[in-house]
Amino acid sequence: MADAVVSRQAVLATEGLTKSFGGLTAVRDVSLSLHVHELHAVIGPNGAGKSTFVNLLSGQLLPSRGRILLEGRDISGTPAWRMAHLGIGRSFQRTNILKPLTVLENVRLATQAVHLPARSVLGAPKRQTALVETARRAIDRVGLGSAEHAVAGELSHGAQRQLEIAMTLAIDPKVLLLDEPLAGMGQEEGARMASLLKSLAKEHALLLIEHDMDFVFRVADRMTVLVEGAVLASGPPSEVRANAAVQTAYLGGHA
């Protein structure tokens, strides 16, 4: 299994990625690779630099040092708004949707960002059936089909997290960067999200940050442990779980 993963080309890779804020180094020399059809989980204690790392990958922050490669091409320094066009979609830890708008409008906008040619920007939304079709497909994929016309701000927390994923899918992404997709979810909702993520991994490449250890060990193909901004261990879950350093630093002995 491990060999098969390594031989496939890395969709997204970082080489020595580093980010410092003044005297504080939040991400230190992180190199990892994400492959197609892989679910790669990044775990670590609070303050380990996980969110900073995702912000670097999605262009919200500029790296201090190191490179980001998309399918072998150096994309370091790409501004945040261009990332979606390159095929990198991202969801947020704290729900970051367009609350007064409907579910459909949220996802339709996400589609428009990437799929609408500039010359059509004065067109009427009603005429852009292609955008709506793509949006509907993404909404159905995450299981929100029945809530199309609901106002996003009035959805349940779990449904809002589903909406976040739908917005990421709307751009036909190569890579999905998901920041704690299970945050704040109950048992049932969490289980549903877990199976959704597993099925998404079969079609895209997923990199996600999570705190839910049960979920991560059950679902991830590969894991990377970040502690104080640096990689402590990286590999398939069984390897990581058995790693002594990881056990002491993070898993607290119970693995």
Next chain:
Amino acid sequence: MTEAVRMLPQSRTAWVALAAGAGVLAVLPWVVTPYYVGLLTTAMIGAMLALSLHLLVGATGLVSLGHGAFYGLAAYTVYLISPEGAPRPVWQTLPLAMLAAGLASLVVGALSLRTKGFFFLMVTLAFGQMIFFVFHDTKLGGGTDGAYLAKPLISAFGLTLEPQSLPRSQRAFPAYYVALTQLVATYLALAFLLGSLFGRVLEGIRVNEHRMVAMGFNTNRYKLAAFVIAGMLAGAAGHMWSLHSGFVNPELVGWHKSAEALLMILLGGIGSLAGAIAGAFAFYALGEVAQQVTERKLLVEGVVILCAVLFLRNGLMGIGSPRKRRPPQQAAVTGVPAAGKAGAHG
């Protein structure tokens, strides 16, 4: 289908009501005194300015305290190209006036849009003040006293409409009908713009710009486009002012003008285009009533504004509407409304 943008009339009845309003305006000059024809023209010009500001504030969430400067700059441009005694036709003055306003707003916008919230308010105020001092301190536009200009000639295909050739009671009509046409055209243009996919992006920016960026929109470009379009429309309004009054003075580019424009959209309701028009008319009606009833026009205006801000939070169009007004431009990463304390920026 997708949710219709709330800015625009929601139903057929609403469109009919608007058309009826335009119809009433078309007929009014024949039944009211020339004084009111002039007052209504002024109100319509105010409505044009308010509509242009609505594109910035109501649609995109950018609160600017320097918008009036583009309005006044356009009027001064007309003066500069057609000072007293040397009139030019409208088809020359209007494009030039709008071009001047557009260029100025391009420069101001490119710089100002790097800031947000309170800082954006201050930067736009600063640029407005700079434009103000150019016309206030120098003799370029007649200095503090202002100057008379030659009103643009309403002419096309070799024919010119001379207001002086009309009977006295109808001399204000040409300016009135030009203003009415321009107001309707401005409204329709903005309705089209806001109803388009471009308008949806502006709405998204107002609601949560940070997310819009993450989704893949180059929001700066959209905001700049909105800023320039709004500036050019303000310029068109300023041009109309020059046609109506024939006079320019620094007050046209002062920050009070910008505050007045903000006031008009607040009075009418920030949530809709029609609100901008309603607010402008309400503002001038208020001034008129105040003047008739008491000598203290500004006092009455001040008190009414005070009450409107305190109690009428959704403006006239929002009376009876339970919906809370959406806050303009949320602050970048945290999604906290811009009305936070200074400490928020560290």
Next chain:
Amino acid sequence: MSPSAIRRSAMAGFLSQLLNGFQYGLLLFLIASGLTLIFGVLGIINLAHGSLFMIGAYVTFLVVKSTGSLWLALPVAIVSGLCLGVLLERFLFRRFYHREHLDQVLLTFALILIFEELRSLFVGNDFHAVPVPAALDFSVPITSGFSYAAYRFVVIAVCLALAAALFYWIERTRMGAVIRAAAEKPEMVDVLGIDARRVHLTVFAVGAALAMTAGALAAPLTAVYPNMGDGLLIISFVVVVIGGLGSVSGAFWSALLIGLIDTLGKAYGSTLAVGGIGGVLSAAASMSVYILMVVVLLFRPTGLFGGRT
């Protein structure tokens, strides 16, 4: 005139403008310090601050007219400033802490109109000179060619004293520490169990009193006239932005800087004509202050003199 006499005269003129700029800057500081605290701690954009300056000047005019004493006018201005500040906060501004900037701008704009009209109602629209007390109506000779008005020195002295008192209050007292904390992290005030209402009232009262005092001091220098607060209002915002929001020490240095630039620019720019257009340098001088503000806003929004009080 001999070359040395011309030089001395130009030097005297320059020193005079320098001191004027310094004095103007100090008055600006009184206004801007209140404004920066009100925005920094309360989050309120108060466009009516210039009106408070105007009210202070008119109060002084009325006191001098009825009692003939300028010395009385100062404490009257301070006390009525404190009272007015309390009233405004308690009945009006308290509701606006969580409102959008747009609402605050329009509310305070309405207040400007109301205050101006009330002033017009009670005192009329005439321009009134306010006489300098006889005891101070002389010029202090500094050098052999240059003397400066005694009253202006008094203004400078009073402003510096008030500035010192303000700094002491902010830096050394408990309330001052609370205010500094609140300017940095407004939530902290509630967490620490301090009565937020008292803090708000205090900040507003002190801010209003300072603005009115500035008006009282300025009255004999500028005379009182309609809309006299308008120009100072906008410049005060420039001072606040350049000094750093919420920072009283920042406001101090930036007020002096702006005061000097503005005064020197206007003094030397108003008479020269460039390219056949009169007043270009004067416009440039007026604009320079705003250009500086734009530069600061774009590159150092935390202010040139940064840091909290």
